[in-house]
Structures are given as structure tokens and as C-alpha cells.
Amino acid sequence: MASGREESYMTAMTVVIDRAEPPRHPEKAHRPDSPVLRKPEWIRVKAPVSREYAQTREIVRAHKLHTVCEEAACPNIGECWTHRHATMMILGDTCTRACAFCNVKTGLPTALDADEPQNVARATAKLGLKHVVVTSVDRDDLADGGAEHFARTIRAIRQLSPGTSIEVLTPDFLRKDGALDVVMDARPDVFNHNLETVPRLYLSVRPGARYFASLRLLERAKELVPEGFTKSGLMVGLGESREEIMQVMDDLRAARVDFLTIGQYLQPTKKHAPLARFWAPDEFKGLEQVARAKGFAMVSASPLTRSSYHADSDFAALKSARASRA
Numbered sequence: 001m002a003s004g005r006e007e008s009y010m011t012a013m014t015v016v017i018d019r020a021e022p023p024r025h026p027e028k029a030h031r032p033d034s035p036v037l038r039k040p041e042w043i044r045v046k047a048p049v050s051r052e053y054a055q056t057r058e059i060v061r062a063h064k065l066h067t068v069c070e071e072a073a074c075p076n077i078g079e080c081w082t083h084r085h086a087t088m089m090i091l092g093d094t095c096t097r098a099c100a101f102c103n104v105k106t107g108l109p110t111a112l113d114a115d116e117p118q119n120v121a122r123a124t125a126k127l128g129l130k131h132v133v134v135t136s137v138d139r140d141d142l143a144d145g146g147a148e149h150f151a152r153t154i155r156a157i158r159q160l161s162p163g164t165s166i167e168v169l170t171p172d173f174l175r176k177d178g179a180l181d182v183v184m185d186a187r188p189d190v191f192n193h194n195l196e197t198v199p200r201l202y203l204s205v206r207p208g209a210r211y212f213a214s215l216r217l218l219e220r221a222k223e224l225v226p227e228g229f230t231k232s233g234l235m236v237g238l239g240e241s242r243e244e245i246m247q248v249m250d251d252l253r254a255a256r257v258d259f260l261t262i263g264q265y266l267q268p269t270k271k272h273a274p275l276a277r278f279w280a281p282d283e284f285k286g287l288e289q290v291a292r293a294k295g296f297a298m299v300s301a302s303p304l305t306r307s308s309y310h311a312d313s314d315f316a317a318l319k320s321a322r323a324s325r326a
Helices: 051-062 077-082 116-127 147-160 179-185 199-205 211-224 242-254 281-293 311-325
Strands: 088-090 131-136 165-169 190-192 229-236 259-264 298-301
Touching: 051 077, 051 116, 088 116, 088 147, 116 147, 131 147, 131 311, 147 165, 147 179, 165 311, 179 211, 199 211, 199 242, 211 229, 211 242, 229 242, 229 311, 242 259, 242 281, 259 281, 281 298, 298 311
Parallel strands: 088 131, 131 165, 165 190, 190 229, 229 259, 259 298
Antiparallel strands: none
């Protein structure tokens, strides 16, 4: 065949098997299609074209790294990479979970790259980051969920860039006893774990996770390192109510979480969780006001807010807010 693809044919009924590239989300292949709604004006962004963006991409490629900016199709990649703010994604590029909202590739991961922690540290130094965010895929196949890999990455960054503050955005380490302790022993400046949505929607949106396990993870991180900052994030637009979001805020404050981010869910493909609606900018302002009134030291709420969006300036504001309360 002129296509160059590997194809095989079977008698009786002809079946064409395309092995050119494995599907990115095999678990979603048989889901019903949901229309991808047109984005409103307030949520559109320009395509990344700056020289600084290209330079950041070159550094990421040169160190053989993955970023959540690319893997999750973040709308802010142009702005962030122009300022050299790339969010490093460790533990490979393949997730063992199948969250209905996420665009990261799913499937059977490959073995860990032993050089990855040092490569992240080198890239952090090369980019000159004052604050770096390190996240990962879920690795339920690993005995510790990747906790030691996180710890090694934190220590490698500290060695090469001692002045850089470090924020980790980790999986839930569900049923991985002692994993969180390993991460917190490395003393990240910010421990972040996203609740993502309200409890009622977990079964359909985040089926591999448990709401109260994630909440307890955040509470335990604060117990282990009381002087550290804890952070969590929510998406809106999946069918949650304002009242449900407020209850999640109360739960997070009871767990002594310092920083809350709230952003708009954007449906990656027609096979992902359907978008219920776009929340307007003034609704996000209202949520931010409520969250601050509930006692969060720092709140970032806007249609384009993501966990690591403006994380460097937000961390500076977070430290300032704590100092003013002392």
C-alpha cells in the first residue's frame, strides 16, 4: 500500500489494523461522543510564537523531559514558556489512571528513567527558575507510586539551584503506605495535590481516586511539615453547583490548606468528560472572594487558572500573606 502503514487483512471479513501509532486514550475509545463547545472570547489564547517560547522548548527537549504544559494541552503554554516557566512532569509520559477530564496519555508505562531527576535539575538551572513546579503522571504500578523519584528530583534541584523554591504537584499515592512521608522528608516548599472536582462527580470524572483520601493526603502533608505550604485545585464546568464548591472549600480549610486554585475545565476531545458550561469571569471573582473570606491565604480563580499558572509570583504572595498574619 502507498500509505506506508503496517496493515493486515483477514479472510471472510476484511479488517484493517493500523499499527502506525497506539491510541492516546485507549480506555476512552468506546465512550459516546460529546460535542466540544466553542470557547467564549474570554478564554481564547494566542498561538505560541515567541523566541523565548522556542528557547524553552529547546531546553526541555535537550534534557529529554516531559512537561504537563504539552502533555495536558495547557492553554497557557505560550505565556508561561515565553517567561521560561515550564512545569516538569516526571515518572514518564504515560499515566496508569483514566480520569475522564485529562489529556495525558494513558496505558502501560515504561521503566523509570534514572537520569530524570538530574535532568530536571539541569533544566531548572538552565532556565534560571526562581520557582519550579514538578508534577507527574499516576504510577499505580510502582510500589511507592513514584515517591522516591519525587524526593530524588527535589534533592537534585536543591543541589544545582539552592535558591530555587520547589513546588510538587503529586498523585494521591492511593494505597501506598509511607509514600507521602518520603516526599515530605525532601522538604518541598509547596505540596500540591488537586481535588479536581466535587465529591458527587468523582465516580464519573476521577474514578481511580477517592475524595476523602485526597483530602487526608493534604492534611497529612501539613502535619508532616507544618511550616510548609499546601495547595489544591478545582475545575469548574463539569456540572458542579456553587454550593458544592463552597463545601469543598470548607473541607480544604478544615485540612489547613493554604492555597486554592480554581479554573475552567476545557474538554480536550469529544471522548472526554462533557463540558456542562463555561463559568463567566465575574463568577470566578465571586468564588475568589468567598474563598478568601473562608481563610485561604492565597486564591487564584479565573477561567485560565491552572495549578502551576503564575506559580512563582503566587508563591511570593503566599509567603507575604503568611508573614502579614504572623
